[in-house]
Amino acid sequence: MNINNIMSSLEARHPGELEYLQAVKEVLISIEGIYNEHPEFEKARVIERLVEPDRIFTFKIPWVDDKGDIHVNLGYRVQFNNAIGPYKGGLRFHASVNLSILKFLGFEQTFKNALTTLPMGGAKGGSDFSPKGKSNAEIMRFCQSFMLELWRNIGPDTDVPAGDIGVGAREVGYLYGMYKKLARENTGTFTGKGLDYGGSLVRPEATGFGGLYFVNRMLEKHGIDIKGKTVALSGFGNVAWGAAIKATELGAKVVTISGPDGYVYDPDGISGEKIDYLLELRSSGNDIVEPYAEQYPKAKFFEGKRPWEQKVDIALPCATQNELNEDDAKMLKANGVLCVAEISNMGCTAEAVDYFIANRVLFAPGKAVNAGGVATSGLEMTQNAMHIQWTAEEVDSKLRQIMANIHAQCIEYGLEKDGYINYVKGANIAGFMKVARAMIAQGVI
Numbered sequence: 001m002n003i004n005n006i007m008s009s010l011e012a013r014h015p016g017e018l019e020y021l022q023a024v025k026e027v028l029i030s031i032e033g034i035y036n037e038h039p040e041f042e043k044a045r046v047i048e049r050l051v052e053p054d055r056i057f058t059f060k061i062p063w064v065d066d067k068g069d070i071h072v073n074l075g076y077r078v079q080f081n082n083a084i085g086p087y088k089g090g091l092r093f094h095a096s097v098n099l100s101i102l103k104f105l106g107f108e109q110t111f112k113n114a115l116t117t118l119p120m121g122g123a124k125g126g127s128d129f130s131p132k133g134k135s136n137a138e139i140m141r142f143c144q145s146f147m148l149e150l151w152r153n154i155g156p157d158t159d160v161p162a163g164d165i166g167v168g169a170r171e172v173g174y175l176y177g178m179y180k181k182l183a184r185e186n187t188g189t190f191t192g193k194g195l196d197y198g199g200s201l202v203r204p205e206a207t208g209f210g211g212l213y214f215v216n217r218m219l220e221k222h223g224i225d226i227k228g229k230t231v232a233l234s235g236f237g238n239v240a241w242g243a244a245i246k247a248t249e250l251g252a253k254v255v256t257i258s259g260p261d262g263y264v265y266d267p268d269g270i271s272g273e274k275i276d277y278l279l280e281l282r283s284s285g286n287d288i289v290e291p292y293a294e295q296y297p298k299a300k301f302f303e304g305k306r307p308w309e310q311k312v313d314i315a316l317p318c319a320t321q322n323e324l325n326e327d328d329a330k331m332l333k334a335n336g337v338l339c340v341a342e343i344s345n346m347g348c349t350a351e352a353v354d355y356f357i358a359n360r361v362l363f364a365p366g367k368a369v370n371a372g373g374v375a376t377s378g379l380e381m382t383q384n385a386m387h388i389q390w391t392a393e394e395v396d397s398k399l400r401q402i403m404a405n406i407h408a409q410c411i412e413y414g415l416e417k418d419g420y421i422n423y424v425k426g427a428n429i430a431g432f433m434k435v436a437r438a439m440i441a442q443g444v445i
Contacts (some may be wrong), residue, residue: 001047003028003037010051017100019321021348023107024051030428034413038436053080054105056099059149061127063142063387064280066135068199075146079159080106083438085119086157088374090143090164090192092126101321102126108345109374111431112215112367115406118378119432123159125150131166132285143174151179156187156384162377163192165237167226167321169204173197188384191377200380201392203373206399208242210372211343213403215314216250218339218362221411221421229338232312234258235319236278236289239343239370243318244275248277256307258319259289263307266299311335317347326351333359342366364423367431368406375402406430432440 004153014020022265028047035041048225057077064070076099089109092102102124110122127146129140146274154161160236163172169192176190176197183189193199202209221225233240236257244254253269266274277295293301308315308328315332317324323344330350332340339362342348344367348356356363376399383389390398406427413433 001013001028001032001042001412003032005379006047006051011054014100014103017103018260019346020100023104023346025252026353026424027107027351027428027432031432034429034433040440041436044183044440046439049439049444050081050110050435051107053103054082054168054316055079056103057150057153058099061129061142061145061149063138063145065138071405073127073129073142075125075127075149076102077153077159078102078106078123078159079153080122080124081110081435083112083435083442085121087123087159088113088120088162088377089123089125090105090162090174091167091171092124092164093129093131093166094126094208095128095130097126097128103424104321105149105345110435111428112371113374113378114431114434115427116371116375116378116402117405118375118402120160120374120378123161124393125161126164126167130164131171132287136170136306139171140174147175147182151182153209154179154189155183156189156381160188160377160381161190163320164376168192168238169194169199182185190294191380192382195389198380198384200376200383200395202399203376203380204238205242206376207239207343207370207373208244209237209246209396210399210403211243211316211369212246212250212343212377213372213400214364214369214407215316215341217407218341218364218423219403221407222362224338226314229253229313230255231314231316232256232307232310234263234307234323234347235344236287236318240318241275241279241315243343244270246331250429251331252314255312256310257289257292258307259287261288261290262301262303262305263384264289264301265307265310266296268298308332308438313338315340316343318343319347320344320351321346322350324352326355328352329355329361333361338362340364341369343370345370353424357424360420362421365411365427368410368427371406372403374401375399
């Protein structure tokens with residue numbers, strides 16, 4: 001495999017798609033050695049087939065606001081790879097959505113889903129529509145218009161969307177309601193549904209919960225007890241919410257959260273009623289965090305900054321891609337950080353990841369750490385297919401086991417000669433091998 005040739009070809013085909021190209025290059029670097037040990041992969045051109053999505057749907061979404069004005073947004077669904085199961089991945093509604101971001105997310109999703117050991121392929125979709133500041137009626141009309149274009153191309157054994165940034169239980173409900181009406185079937189075509197119509201317990205918290213289960217395994221493997229450790233989180237969506245709850249349950253202390261306005265540092269820890277306050281703040285449509293410092297005077301607000309400058313034991317990016325750069329990585333290392341793990345997708349820049357690995361900082365990538373969300377979505381699909389609902393304890397137990405299995409796969413393929421566990425390499429190889437073997441078995445399609 002010639003990485004430079006492959007990347008040059010991709011850059012020529014997809015100029016300017018930086019996030020997508022970054023994600024592909026990271027995987028290629030990790031798998032180069034094992035790929036070259038399997039001449040059957042090269043003969044079948046597995047890489048050339050794997051780095052391109054199976055298909056991309058792009059469509060306009062006209063919708064009418066409460067004043068009667070007409071708006072037009074763009075919608076996408078990237079069906080990346082279904083070698084091991086139906087396409088599976090979230091929908092993101094945010095002004096920043098573009099094809100490069102969705103292709104990177106769909107590519108990552110392919111390997112992440114493979115790591116869960118559940119039969120799910122990789123996909124992603126969304127729109128440059130932002131629900132922020134819109135009424136429920138406007139969001140409903142937009143979701144219905146979105147689904148009018150997409151419904152023929154999804155289904156319980158074809159493609160199962162879910163939520164992501166900007167797509168929560170409300171949006172999933174509107175999307176699924178329209179799908180159900182058009183398809184005339186009531187199936188597990190969406191995950192992240194409400195509990196009253198096929199949703200799974202623990203799903204809203206699952207990404208954060210799973211991330212902490214993985215981090216705890218990492219620390220235990222290295223003889224470190226998570227109890228008493230300080231944790232920096234970014235963002236405060238569902239991911240950071242679940243992470244804050246589980247970190248506190250495991251005995252750690254969360255000391256930062258962040259928003260578009262900056263971050264808050266609370267030396268007393270963010271838990272209990274403080275989390276409830278943040279949830280109330282978020283549900284009011286306010287995603288800034290400065291009011292937290294006004295509510296809790298011991299906390300300090302840092303305008304326009306990121307939490308990675310604080311001295312903490314564990315750093316967990318939970319917001320969006322490339323939110324932690326090389327300078328942040330150097331600050332964390334200088335401050336003695338014990339562990340960094342991406343609970344957001346590709347939360348660190350490539351330079352930051354290289355720095356962590358070169359300096360032997362304990363680091364794990366999003367495709368392993370944040371797989372708890374899609375794993376629980378897979379469990380929701382199973383419950384829907386069986387027409388049952390498991391208890392929260394049953395779902396949580398299965399989630400713990402899945403994250404333990406992912407951690408074991410990372411060690412199997414990521415243990416290096418000096419004893420350092422390269423979780424990036426381990427996760428990429430483990431996910432790739434499963435998908436590649438399935439592609440070889442199914443012929444050239």
